[in-house]
Every structure is written in structure tokens, then in C-alpha cells.
Amino acid sequence: MKRKVLLIYTGGTIGMEKDYETGSLRAFDFGNIFEKMPEMKLMECEVFVHPFAKPLDSSDMGPEEWKIIAHYIQKNYDQYDGFLVLHGTDTMSYTASALSFMLKGLKKPVILTGSQLPIGDLRTDAKENLLTSLYYASLYENDEAVIQEVAIYFEYKLLRGNRTLKYSAEYFDAYASPNYPILGQSGVHLNIIKENLHRDDSDVEFHVDDHISEDVLFWRIFPGMQLSHFKEIPTMKVLILQVFGSGTIFSSEKTRETLQEIRNNGTEIVVVSQCISGGISFGKYENSNIFSKIGAISGKDMTAESAITKAMHLIDNPNYQGSFADHFSKSLCGEISE
Structure with a gap:
């Protein structure tokens, strides 16, 4: 039996x-993709194409587009065995992370891919990315999907979507997953590393939770930064601070007072690292103790993209009982190392 894959084209290179x-x-x-790539007809799966009415540059992809993709997957969930989302590369990690939180009870593959060069270019990476992504999106064993999560496939590597970041605007090997091993790799053989795959062991039926709040601010700390500027911005629900190393910031009492004032106004403060690899460890250095004192939340080893979209999903979400801090601190779908 040929598996059916729904290809959702959003835009991009x-x-x-x-x-x-x-x-x-x-x-x-x-x-007309089958004319551009007749080799798609040789795949061991049936491919059905649903393009966005107006293809979007990835810089225009945001919460509304995430919801469109999520609901289109929900609408077609029972008719297809897997889903492939073609997306521009600049914000693909944001979309993959957001979808991982929105698609509850996912038991089928949702693969995102794109390319650094157009599909018609002689040296394009598009064809390999597209064809191999279709393979992963249709991969079943014993009538069960091998991949049951949102993943990104790019330049021979299959990565957990909410662990990825784009680290190169030039090279074909544009994506990395610094804090989690790859899920699979293509070469002469197309491999899957099953022990790295995520499984939702709950009995939750597949559904979409499309709650997204945009009341989030992301701020990168830098030497010499005037924290007094924080007092000039409107109150937001969540402030994500990207700090030094494993969680350090200026040690002055003024720093503590400024951040405490923000907390007293009802803003949750989440702390993530500027380092690509590793994560936050409150208490490792004295200059990180300030965050424990003010009740900040450790982002642990989450990527910035994952932390931002997770916060957007959790803020005032009526489907989560309990505090924002409790839910943010635990892994919902493999975005944090336990």
C-alpha cells in the first residue's frame, strides 16, 4: 500500500x-511541481500538493500562518499518512517549534524543509531536501509511523524541529541542533536513530491547540547595556532575556532592582543563553544568583526560537492548568533535555 503524503507549500526559496x-x-x-521534478512520480508514496494561495517569504510567516498550517493538518489528518511543509529557511525553526506545541497527540510525521538555492538552479539543494523529506514523511513500520513529531530535514540530516536553529545563510548545511542529537541521516542508506525519536505516550486524541499570544519580548543582554531602558517599555506578559554563558548578568544591585520591578509588575522573566550549545544553570556562578532571587525561569537548554514560541503558546492558555512557570520548566514535546 502506498502511503499518502500531503505537501503544503508556503513559499520560500x-x-x-x-x-x-x-x-x-x-x-x-x-x-506543476511534478513537471519540474518528474522523479517525484517514482516515490513509493502518493504526493498531494496544497500550495498557499499567495506564497510567502519566511520573514512574513508568523502566528496566523502557523495556525493555518496547523488547522490544515488537522482537517486532513485522517486522510494522509504524513505531512511535508515547504518553508523559507529564515524562520523555519520558529514555525517548526510553534507547530510542535500546537499539534497535540501527534502520531504522524510532520516534516519541514526548504532550500538555500531555488529548485530550478543547476546546483540546487532543493531536490534532495524535498525527495528525502518525502521519504521520511511516508516512513512506516508495522502500520505505525516511525516519526511522530515535528522535524526539520535539511542537507542530509533529520532534526527535531523545536531543537533547531539556522546558523548559516550561505552553506547548504544551514541547520543545527546543538543540544539534541540528530534523528536520522541520509547517505547511501536512509537511517533513523529510533532511540532519539519523541513519543507522546498519552492517550490524547490528535487535535490542535492554536492558542498563541504575542505579548512576549525578547532582549539580548550586552556589556554596557543600560537596563534602565526596560522601565521605558510597556508591561508585557513574558520577557525573555538572552544572557551570558550559563546564566550570568551584571551583578549590581541596580540590576536586581530593575529586574525585580519588572517582576513586581506581573511580568514573567525567562532566561536563555547566548551560547549556541549548552544551557542555563542558575547558581553555577555567583552572577546568576540574581535570577533565583527574583523568581526568574530557567530556559535550560532551549533554543531562543523554541523558548519564544513556547512562551507564546503558554501565556494565558486556558488549556493549561497551573502556573506558567511550572509548564514552561518542563518538557512538553522534547524541547528540553530532562
């Missing part, structure tokens, strides 16, 4: 082709 009269890139009609 992968769906571009060069206009040889002007020399510029333009989106092509993705409904």
Missing part, C-alpha cells in the same frame, strides 16, 4: 525559479 528576462527570482506555480 525552494519554490522559486529565475526569470531569465529580468534575472530576478519569482515564485512558480507549485501545482
Whole structure:
């Protein structure tokens, strides 16, 4: 039996082709993808294409588009065995992270991919990314999906979506998962590392929780920064601070007073690291103790993209009983190392 994969094309470089009269890139009609890539017909799965009415640059992808993708997957969940989302590369980690929190009880593969060069380019990485992603999106054993989470496939590597970040705007190998091992790798053989795969062991039926709040602010701390500027911004529900190393910041009493004032106004403060690898460890250095004193929340080894979208999903979400801090601190779908 051939598995059915629904391909959702949102936009991005992968769906571009060069206009040889002007020399510029333009989106092509993705409904004609089988003409562009006749090798797709050789796949051991049936592919059905649903393009966005207007392809979007990934910089225009946000909460509303995340909801559109999530609900389209929900609408078609029972009709398809897997889902492939083609997406621009710049914000793909945000979308993958957001979907991982929104798609509850997921038991089927949701793979995101894109490319650094257009699909019509002679040196493109688009074809390999697309074809191998289809393989992973249709991979079943004993009538059960092998991958049951949101993942990104890029340049021979399958990665957990909410663990990824884009670290290169130039190289084909553009994505990394610094704090979690790869889920699979393609070479002569297409491999899966099953012990790294996420499983939702609950008996929750698949559904979409599309609660997203935009009342989040992300701020990177830097040497010499005037924290007094914080007092000039409106009150927000969550402030995510990207701090030094394993969780350090300026040790002055003024720093503590400023952050405490923000907390007293009802803002949750989440702390993530500026380091690509590793995570937050309150108490490791004296200059991190300030966060324990003011009741800040450790982002542990989450990526910035994951921390932001997780906070957006949890803020005032009526489907979560208990405190924001309790839910943020535990792993919901493999985004934190336990």
C-alpha cells in the first residue's frame, strides 16, 4: 500500500525559479511541481500538493500562518499518512517549534524543509531536501509511523524541529541542533536513530491547540547595556532575556532592582543563553544568583526560537492548568533535555 503524503507549500526559496528576462527570482506555480521534478512520480508514496494561495517569504510567516498550517493538518489528518511543509529557511525553526506545541497527540510525521538555492538552479539543494523529506514523511513500520513529531530535514540530516536553529545563510548545511542529537541521516542508506525519536505516550486524541499570544519580548543582554531602558517599555506578559554563558548578568544591585520591578509588575522573566550549545544553570556562578532571587525561569537548554514560541503558546492558555512557570520548566514535546 502506498502511503499518502500531503505537501503544503508556503513559499520560500525552494519554490522559486529565475526569470531569465529580468534575472530576478519569482515564485512558480507549485501545482506543476511534478513537471519540474518528474522523479517525484517514482516515490513509493502518493504526493498531494496544497500550495498557499499567495506564497510567502519566511520573514512574513508568523502566528496566523502557523495556525493555518496547523488547522490544515488537522482537517486532513485522517486522510494522509504524513505531512511535508515547504518553508523559507529564515524562520523555519520558529514555525517548526510553534507547530510542535500546537499539534497535540501527534502520531504522524510532520516534516519541514526548504532550500538555500531555488529548485530550478543547476546546483540546487532543493531536490534532495524535498525527495528525502518525502521519504521520511511516508516512513512506516508495522502500520505505525516511525516519526511522530515535528522535524526539520535539511542537507542530509533529520532534526527535531523545536531543537533547531539556522546558523548559516550561505552553506547548504544551514541547520543545527546543538543540544539534541540528530534523528536520522541520509547517505547511501536512509537511517533513523529510533532511540532519539519523541513519543507522546498519552492517550490524547490528535487535535490542535492554536492558542498563541504575542505579548512576549525578547532582549539580548550586552556589556554596557543600560537596563534602565526596560522601565521605558510597556508591561508585557513574558520577557525573555538572552544572557551570558550559563546564566550570568551584571551583578549590581541596580540590576536586581530593575529586574525585580519588572517582576513586581506581573511580568514573567525567562532566561536563555547566548551560547549556541549548552544551557542555563542558575547558581553555577555567583552572577546568576540574581535570577533565583527574583523568581526568574530557567530556559535550560532551549533554543531562543523554541523558548519564544513556547512562551507564546503558554501565556494565558486556558488549556493549561497551573502556573506558567511550572509548564514552561518542563518538557512538553522534547524541547528540553530532562
